[in-house]
Amino acid sequence: MWRKIDIPDLWLVLAVLASWGLGQVWAGPGPGFGWLGWLGGLLVASGLVLARVAVWTMTRAGTTFMPRRNPSGLVTGGVFGYSRNPIYLGGTLVLSGAILYWGAWAAVPLVPLFMVLITYRYIHDEEARLRQGFGAEYESYAARVPRWLV
DSSP states (O other), X not given: OHHHHOOHHHHHHHHHHHHHHHHHHSOSSOTTOHHHXXXXXXXXXXXXXXXXXXHHHHHHTXXXXXXXXXXXXXXXXXXXXXXXXXXXXXXXXXHHHHHHHHTOGGGTTHHHHHHHHHIIIIIHHHHHHHHHHHHHHHHHHHHHSOSSOO
16 A cells, blocks of 8 residues: 555655745745745746656656656656656755745755655666666666756
8 A cells, every 4th residue: 555655746745745834833034035935936837847848758758657667668858868857856846946935944954855765765766677678778878867957
């Protein structure tokens, strides 16, 4: 049962809720405060668009975007030419944007914690599956495209 709900979106929702909660306890300027609110909103919107574009790209290529499933193809174009994990990068942008929007400065450490959790819980397994399925082609791709963005 746990394995069926143990998906990255659940961890993102939990992190966003935790950031909101921390913002209620210890926050900076209020929701949507000035340019930080605008930046936060922009990051949330950008993260959602990035993740959606990545899912669309994978679906169009006929491969799965679900973690722990074996991919039928290696997607290297579009947003995957800039990040090997644009869906997770999108989630990180959503979390970062929510923290900025709410002024939840106590929640800032959740961003790197979320990235570490996603890396160890999902990305390492996905990379192993891609190495097994696509060998040298994946290794070449991984050598030229960063896991996150840098």
